[in-house]
Amino acid sequence: MQPPNSTLSRRQLLQASAGLPLVLSVPGVAQPAQATAANAAHAATPAQSKPDYALNIKRETIAPLGVPTEATLINGTLPGTEIRYREGDLFRVLVNNRLQSPTSVHWHGMIVPNYMDGVPGVTQMPIASGDAVLFEYKLRQTGTYWYHSHYGFQEQTGLSGPLIIEARDESESYDHDVVVAMSDWLNQPPEGIIPQIRGQWPATAAVKPPPGKYTFPGDKVFNVDINYPGYLINGKSNNSPWSLKVRRGDRVRLRLINSSTATFFRVALDGHELRLIAADGQDVEPLTLNNLVVGAAERYDVVITVKQSGSFTLHAAALGTNQQVVGVIHTADAAPKTNMKSPEFKGTSGGMADYAALRSPHPTTLPEGPLKEFKIDLGGQMMKYLWSMGGEYYPEPFAPDGKATPLSIRYGDRVRIRLTNSTMMYHPMHLHGHFFRLLSKAGTVDDATAPLKDTVAVGPKQEVVIEFTADNPGNWFFHCHNLYHLAAGMARVVRYEV
Numbered sequence: 001m002q003p004p005n006s007t008l009s010r011r012q013l014l015q016a017s018a019g020l021p022l023v024l025s026v027p028g029v030a031q032p033a034q035a036t037a038a039n040a041a042h043a044a045t046p047a048q049s050k051p052d053y054a055l056n057i058k059r060e061t062i063a064p065l066g067v068p069t070e071a072t073l074i075n076g077t078l079p080g081t082e083i084r085y086r087e088g089d090l091f092r093v094l095v096n097n098r099l100q101s102p103t104s105v106h107w108h109g110m111i112v113p114n115y116m117d118g119v120p121g122v123t124q125m126p127i128a129s130g131d132a133v134l135f136e137y138k139l140r141q142t143g144t145y146w147y148h149s150h151y152g153f154q155e156q157t158g159l160s161g162p163l164i165i166e167a168r169d170e171s172e173s174y175d176h177d178v179v180v181a182m183s184d185w186l187n188q189p190p191e192g193i194i195p196q197i198r199g200q201w202p203a204t205a206a207v208k209p210p211p212g213k214y215t216f217p218g219d220k221v222f223n224v225d226i227n228y229p230g231y232l233i234n235g236k237s238n239n240s241p242w243s244l245k246v247r248r249g250d251r252v253r254l255r256l257i258n259s260s261t262a263t264f265f266r267v268a269l270d271g272h273e274l275r276l277i278a279a280d281g282q283d284v285e286p287l288t289l290n291n292l293v294v295g296a297a298e299r300y301d302v303v304i305t306v307k308q309s310g311s312f313t314l315h316a317a318a319l320g321t322n323q324q325v326v327g328v329i330h331t332a333d334a335a336p337k338t339n340m341k342s343p344e345f346k347g348t349s350g351g352m353a354d355y356a357a358l359r360s361p362h363p364t365t366l367p368e369g370p371l372k373e374f375k376i377d378l379g380g381q382m383m384k385y386l387w388s389m390g391g392e393y394y395p396e397p398f399a400p401d402g403k404a405t406p407l408s409i410r411y412g413d414r415v416r417i418r419l420t421n422s423t424m425m426y427h428p429m430h431l432h433g434h435f436f437r438l439l440s441k442a443g444t445v446d447d448a449t450a451p452l453k454d455t456v457a458v459g460p461k462q463e464v465v466i467e468f469t470a471d472n473p474g475n476w477f478f479h480c481h482n483l484y485h486l487a488a489g490m491a492r493v494v495r496y497e498v
């Protein structure tokens with residue numbers, strides 16, 4: 001165990017003794033050898049080398065849409081530093097809080113030990129101003145993930161970044177491996193959005209969404225709460241679009257990450273088909289698509305083959321709005337040139353527009369176990385802007401009186417959750433610490449190749465069934481990944497009974 005150490009405060013010792021990550025009060029780069037309770041548990045390990053990545057979180061003013069806005073940035077960039085590992089590596093990342101306020105970082109989609117999950121109030125204390133925490137765990141997966149703050153509205157103001165784990169033996173070959181992180185951006189503090197929607201504050205343009213021309217495939221209306229002034233690809237708006245230089249004939253793996261707080265994007269690349277090879281980090285049977293929809297917090301990996309010399313616009317249309325954000329993929333002999341015409345999105349649509357088409361390349365059937373079933377309705381009170389799971393509100397900043405019953409499970413259970421949606425909005429539901437099988441067709445619980453995901457968007461009046469084996473003990477957040485729905489109560493904790 002951790003020996004008594006005179007440099008630790010009483011609070012730190014309390015946290016350490018509670019089995020929580022130990023927080024060091026060291027400005028700048030901390031001494032990682034002492035940084036976590038996890039290290040303390042491995043007392044035989046001598047002093048470790050430096051972390052692989054240090055995420056220095058600071059408040060800065062930036063203007064991605066041309067309007068200076070307060071942002072919460074990692075190492076000064078938007079999105080934050082790309083973390084890239086290889087299969088089987090040890091994850092060693094230091095989070096340095098240089099804000100005046102607390103923070104937290106959650107590793108989205110990662111199968112982490114519970115106390116590394118980064119959810120304040122569920123798995124750890126917030127990281128206090130000036131403190132640093134080393135996150136260390138053995139990587140048990142490959143694919144495209146991301147990380148983001150789970151504290152307040154920091155995620156909306158820039159605190160997120162890509163997290164990539166390359167497989168040692170990738171099934172596809174490609175010449176470029178590139179992250180395309182899509183996000184929504186506000187020119188105002190996000191804390192004011194919910195009071196405006198509730199009519200408690202004077203409304204700005206951001207809370208008056210006009211009817212949007214970009215609909216869900218099949219011309220279905222897509223409702224949004226927020227009228228964002230703009231959207232970004234890899235931190236860049238249409239004012240200076242993100243671009244990628246390639247050669248004719250190149251194969252390019254695009255790791256599409258929807259790191260927005262509320263927006264669903266429909267994506268297409270002019271003149272090219274998209275070969276979908278992975279969803280939420282997990283391989284799927286390849287599909288040839290013309291466009292796809294990426295729900296908030298989802299990831300889809302596509303491979304494109306650059307057919308000819310030229311400049312090809314990557315369109316990401318924000319569903320429910322009249323806006324798209326573009327990027328450009330161009331060959332070296334062609335200048336990057338954007339096509340700002342509205343994409344028509346002809347042909348086959350995939351991703352979250354057709355979950356049933358996603359097939360795992362290997363069986364995902366679960367081991368036998370005591371069946372534990374839950375039925376949870378996603379609901380809310382529109383006029384009050386409160387969002388619920390199973391009629392209960394999780395105590396969050398905009399649902400302070402909420403009280404939500406944990407979903408109690410036991411190690412070894414086969415947990416099946418039936419989600420219904422009685423609201424008029426999509427809810428991108430995310431379970432921490434586990435992959436679940438997505439049983440998109442009713443009555444398909446025996447479906448051997450159901451895809452594994454960590455986030456599933458449940459549409460208005462839709463029903464979705466997910467199931468997973470309870471094999472990672474702890475308290476795990478299960479919530480809507482629309483940050484404003486979460487802040488107004490849409491969450492539960494899945495709790496392993498001991």
Ligand SMILES: [Cu+2]
Binds near residue numbers: 387482486
């Ligand atoms: Cu929601």
